[in-house]
Amino acid sequence: MKVGYFPGCSLQGSSRDFAESLHAVAKALSIELCEVPEWNCCGASSGHMIEHLVSVALPINVLLKAQKAGLDQVMAPCASCYNRLATASHEIAHSPTTKAQVEKVLQTKIGKLPRVLNVVELLAQVADQISAKVSKKFEQTVACYYGCLLVRPAKITGFDRTEDPVEMDKLVAAVGGKSIDWNFKTECCGASFSVSKTSVVGRLGAKIMHDAVARKAEAIVVACPMCHSNLDLRRGEINQRLDTKTDIPVLFITQVIGLALGLSAKELGLGRHFVPVTFPAKPAAVAAVP
Amino acid sequence: MSRVGVFICHCGENIAGTVDVAAVAKAAMDMPGVVHAVEYKYMCSDPGQTMLKDAIRDKKLDGVVVAACSPRMHEPTFRRTAEEGGINPYQCEMANLREHCSWVHEKGEATTAKAVDLVRIQVEKVKRNHPLKPIRVPITKKALVLGGGIAGIQAALDIANTGSPVLLVEKSPSIGGHMSQLSETFPTLDCSQCILTPRMVEVARHPLITLYTYSELEKLEGFIGNFKATIRKKARKIDEKLCNGCGVCQQKCPVKKIPDQFNEGLSNRAAIYVPFPQAVPNKPVIDLDNCTYYKTGKCKACEKLCPTKAIRFDQEDQIEVHDIGAVVLATGYKTMPVSNFSEYGYGKYKDVIDGMKFERLASASGPTGGAIKRPSDGKTPETIVFIACAGSRDRLKGVPYCSKICCMYTAKHAMLYQHKVHGGKATVFYMDIRAAGKNYDEFVRRAVEEDGVKYVRGRVSRVFEDNGQLVVKGVDTLLGAEQVEIRADMVVLATAVQAQDGAEELAQTLHVSYDPYKFFAEAHPKLRPVETNTAGIFLAGACQAPRDIPDTVAQASGAAVKVAGLFSQPELTREPIIAVVDRQPPPVFSHCVGCFLCKSACPYQAIEEESIKNRNGDVLKVVAKVNPGLCQGCGTCVSACRTKSIDLQGFSNEQVFAELMSI
Numbered sequence: 011m012k013v014g015y016f017p018g019c020s021l022q023g024s025s026r027d028f029a030e031s032l033h034a035v036a037k038a039l040s041i042e043l044c045e046v047p048e049w050n051c052c053g054a055s056s057g058h059m060i061e062h063l064v065s066v067a068l069p070i071n072v073l074l075k076a077q078k079a080g081l082d083q084v085m086a087p088c089a090s091c092y093n094r095l096a097t098a099s100h101e102i103a104h105s106p107t108t109k110a111q112v113e114k115v116l117q118t119k120i121g122k123l124p125r126v127l128n129v130v131e132l133l134a135q136v137a138d139q140i141s142a143k144v145s146k147k148f149e150q151t152v153a154c155y156y157g158c159l160l161v162r163p164a165k166i167t168g169f170d171r172t173e174d175p176v177e178m179d180k181l182v183a184a185v186g187g188k189s190i191d192w193n194f195k196t197e198c199c200g201a202s203f204s205v206s207k208t209s210v211v212g213r214l215g216a217k218i219m220h221d222a223v224a225r226k227a228e229a230i231v232v233a234c235p236m237c238h239s240n241l242d243l244r245r246g247e248i249n250q251r252l253d254t255k256t257d258i259p260v261l262f263i264t265q266v267i268g269l270a271l272g273l274s275a276k277e278l279g280l281g282r283h284f285v286p287v288t289f290p291a292k293p294a295a296v297a298a299v300p
Numbered sequence: 301m302s303r304v305g306v307f308i309c310h311c312g313e314n315i316a317g318t319v320d321v322a323a324v325a326k327a328a329m330d331m332p333g334v335v336h337a338v339e340y341k342y343m344c345s346d347p348g349q350t351m352l353k354d355a356i357r358d359k360k361l362d363g364v365v366v367a368a369c370s371p372r373m374h375e376p377t378f379r380r381t382a383e384e385g386g387i388n389p390y391q392c393e394m395a396n397l398r399e400h401c402s403w404v405h406e407k408g409e410a411t412t413a414k415a416v417d418l419v420r421i422q423v424e425k426v427k428r429n430h431p432l433k434p435i436r437v438p439i440t441k442k443a444l445v446l447g448g449g450i451a452g453i454q455a456a457l458d459i460a461n462t463g464s465p466v467l468l469v470e471k472s473p474s475i476g477g478h479m480s481q482l483s484e485t486f487p488t489l490d491c492s493q494c495i496l497t498p499r500m501v502e503v504a505r506h507p508l509i510t511l512y513t514y515s516e517l518e519k520l521e522g523f524i525g526n527f528k529a530t531i532r533k534k535a536r537k538i539d540e541k542l543c544n545g546c547g548v549c550q551q552k553c554p555v556k557k558i559p560d561q562f563n564e565g566l567s568n569r570a571a572i573y574v575p576f577p578q579a580v581p582n583k584p585v586i587d588l589d590n591c592t593y594y595k596t597g598k599c600k601a602c603e604k605l606c607p608t609k610a611i612r613f614d615q616e617d618q619i620e621v622h623d624i625g626a627v628v629l630a631t632g633y634k635t636m637p638v639s640n641f642s643e644y645g646y647g648k649y650k651d652v653i654d655g656m657k658f659e660r661l662a663s664a665s666g667p668t669g670g671a672i673k674r675p676s677d678g679k680t681p682e683t684i685v686f687i688a689c690a691g692s693r694d695r696l697k698g699v700p701y702c703s704k705i706c707c708m709y710t711a712k713h714a715m716l717y718q719h720k721v722h723g724g725k726a727t728v729f730y731m732d733i734r735a736a737g738k739n740y741d742e743f744v745r746r747a748v749e750e751d752g753v754k755y756v757r758g759r760v761s762r763v764f765e766d767n768g769q770l771v772v773k774g775v776d777t778l779l780g781a782e783q784v785e786i787r788a789d790m791v792v793l794a795t796a797v798q799a800q801d802g803a804e805e806l807a808q809t810l811h812v813s814y815d816p817y818k819f820f821a822e823a824h825p826k827l828r829p830v831e832t833n834t835a836g837i838f839l840a841g842a843c844q845a846p847r848d849i850p851d852t853v854a855q856a857s858g859a860a861v862k863v864a865g866l867f868s869q870p871e872l873t874r875e876p877i878i879a880v881v882d883r884q885p886p887p888v889f890s891h892c893v894g895c896f897l898c899k900s901a902c903p904y905q906a907i908e909e910e911s912i913k914n915r916n917g918d919v920l921k922v923v924a925k926v927n928p929g930l931c932q933g934c935g936t937c938v939s940a941c942r943t944k945s946i947d948l949q950g951f952s953n954e955q956v957f958a959e960l961m962s963i
Contacts, residue, residue, distance in 0.1 A: 163696075164696060164697075165696065171642055172642075173642035173643040173762075174642040174643075174646065193762070193764035193765070193766070194764075197762075221764075221766065224766075224767070
């Protein structure tokens with residue numbers, strides 16, 4: 011299986027662990043990730059706040075390059091990148107005016123663009139293969155946290171149950187894990203306020219962590235670099251607002267699958283987390299990372 | 301040689317604003333057979349009609365083309381005018397310059413050229429028209445009312461009080477509908493049961509109303525004045541004549557844990573049951589899915605203990621066929637299930653309920669006797685949140701329309717709660733308050749000002765449970781878009797009003813049109829609000845659109861008047877646009893060879909076989925014959941006929957080909 015790969019800025023910087031685990035898992039599942047040649051920024055966070063045309067033209071430029079490289083699917087692991095690519099595709103398909111404007115600035119005709127996938131959609135396509143290759147069941151109880159951009163808005167992403175998604179929960183179940191039913195699956199984590207107004211992230215993250223811990227989650231599973239860093243890197247701010255401090259780890263879905271496939275902690279980048287990846291002692295607990 | 305007159309209407313600016321009407325009139329004068337062509341601002345007005353009549357007389361016209369709006373709008377008007385002018389009304393044709401031309405094109409030469417073409421087509425047609433006479437058909441003066449809620453009850457009573465018999469068909473075991481479940485009604489807070497149950501009794505006692513409860517319409521054939529309705533009376537499994545409604549069977553039935561639909565699942569009922577104590581008729585029905593006897597073949601406790609020996613386990617459904625002259629559809633609505641709302645917990649929280657459940661909690665006849673107690677543990681909720689617009693006006697996840705009744709019933713619910721739970725805190729989240737109606741806004745103000753209900757303008761993004769308590773998270777858009785979180789004991793959703801289950805199938809059975817949301821469509825949104833596009837079928841209540849009780853009752857009476865008006869005529873006239881099989885002098889008799897392909901093609905079963913006999917009674921030939929009462933003039937048989945011996949009056953092959961050849 012060959013699929014286009016758009017890393018975006020996070021996967022090369024703050025979320026290198028996401029990239030490492032993604033590549034390791036893809037390798038184990040024989041998925042060839044073809045990086046879009048000469049990709050540019052998706053424009054997330056700032057692009058659509060400043061200029062609508064820029065916010066559409068930047069992602070479309072990425073997709074055009076992918077199309078030129080012969081890719082019919084492009085997977086963007088970062089939820090923000092995914093959302094920008096998907097939104098731009100949707101706008102081009104539904105607004106002839108925007109399409110004409112983008113064609114003008116990019117000086118090219120836009121034909122059929124590659125389909126945009128997020129990491130959960132890609133893994134769901136190979137769910138059977140994943141469960142067949144499990145060598146070490148991931149026997150933890152986790153809270154799957156989707157955040158705001160992975161499945162929404164419904165008309166763009168095409169997910170059903172956008173307020174209560176279950177796609178990641180199914181993947182966790184496929185590797186032997188248990189996911190809890192909880193309240194904050196799609197609540198906002200504060201996203202880029204992590205940098206500009208950390209207190210917001212502390213407040214929002216505290217609610218998320220409180221509910222997950224109250225419902226006995228042993229880890230949070232995410233598929234978004236922002237969600238990860240806000241719950242992991244900003245755990246200090248979060249714990250300041252919690253009555254009982256919590257040290258449950260935050261894992262990328264690719265790390266969860268990687269652990270179940272028997273990949274090493276190093277291959278999965280588990281050592282890069284701020285909250286150490288440890289699980290409560292159990293007969294079949296996964297070995298803690300040094 | 302024909303003498304055709306062409307009359308072009310400006311329709312104010314509607315046509316003249318886009319089409320050069322003077323040029324059309326000039327071009328019409330050059331068409332062969334046209335001897336007169338004029339244009340006028342409003343052809344349908346009195347001066348316009350007079351122009352037409354005068355021209356027929358003065359110019360000795362034998363055919364008229366009115367180039368104006370759609371024939372659906374004014375064809376009857378101009379045909380009548382033509383008749384008054386002295387020619388056969390079917391010598392008048394309309395060219396649709398408005399809907400087919402001016403409304404859909406930009407101003408320009410091409411548009412005017414198209415208008416000229418449309419006129420020419422009708423000129424060619426009218427030259428080949430033959431005088432026709434309307435068909436007269438008798439009327440069966442008996443009405444069928446479908447649905448026994450307040451709409452059906454009102455319509456049935458109003459029709460019966462004009463002296464015509466009515467069949468009232470209700471699918472559930474009792475009449476009363478949603479209104480019988482309500483507690484108090486806005487804007488007067490009078491008790492729903494107190495105003496409804498006397499009407500229910502009146503229906504049951506009315507000598508001209510025949511009640512069919514636990515029955516469904518299977519089939520409706522025929523046409524206005526002459527329908528044939530097939531009604532299935534589902535087996536109640538009791539002899540209604542013997543049963544005296546004592547209720548012993550309900551008490552003795554060993555199956556007792558079936559969620560009671562009337563109480564919205566808040567209480568249980570037995571497998572043999574009367575839906576509610578005030579039911580009409582007060583006769584039980586056996587629930588076949590839950591009855592022990594039907595599941596295991598044993599029990600029959602009710603049969604053994606029935607003092608009048610009225611239980612009939614071997615009773616079968618009965619099919620009855622009735623001749624009917626008119627139908628009133630009053631099949632009502634349903635509300636969107638709470639399980640539709642993922643953000644409000646998919647129905648997994650017991651204390652997140654819909655408005656109808658709240659009605660049962662607040663009703664004196666309800667499971668709590670009118671005390672507000674939450675379903676999970678029976679405690680009185682100290683904080684309650686009402687969410688107006690759950691699913692309504694939500695293009696993405698619900699329906700785009702306003703459900704109309706929710707603002708009012710939510711105000712009523714909050715008010716009832718404040719009256720019943722002193723010191724309780726009621727909060728209403730709303731988008732807008734739509735309280736247009738007599739004494740409606742005053743009612744909402746009363747809830748806010750006198751009863752202290754807190755209204756928060758904003759949407760609720762999520763309802764979740766934290767530590768066993770519901771948390772309602774929303775926004776207050778009037779307080780600087782501030783987020784609000786309310787810890788509530790109970791949440792009531794004003795879920796969207798939707799068309800009844802099975803509305804689409806019913807509409808198809810009856811050939812009634814419906815909108816994208818499966819509400820039945822009225823013939824004209826303003827001028828024909830209770831008629832459907834199928835003659836003889838009328839609408840009442842929420843089967844047409846979300847509607848409250850006052851509007852429903854008014855519309856039901858309106859529908860009843862339409863039925864009474866229809867029944868007041870001695871007979872009906874129908875358009876003579878029907879198919880005819882040709883007849884020739886002997887020895888041919890007809891070009892029809894009797895293959896009867898037309899018979900299988902006809903969607904209305906209007907083709908019959910006719911034997912042509914000599915005076916000794918010997919059959920010489922069997923040919924097709926069209927029943928003028930059944931034929932709808934669709935023309936399917938004309939295209940199926942191999943020998944071209946069927947033609948459609950008013951749309952003959954000759955006319956249609958002439959129209960095509962003129963372009």
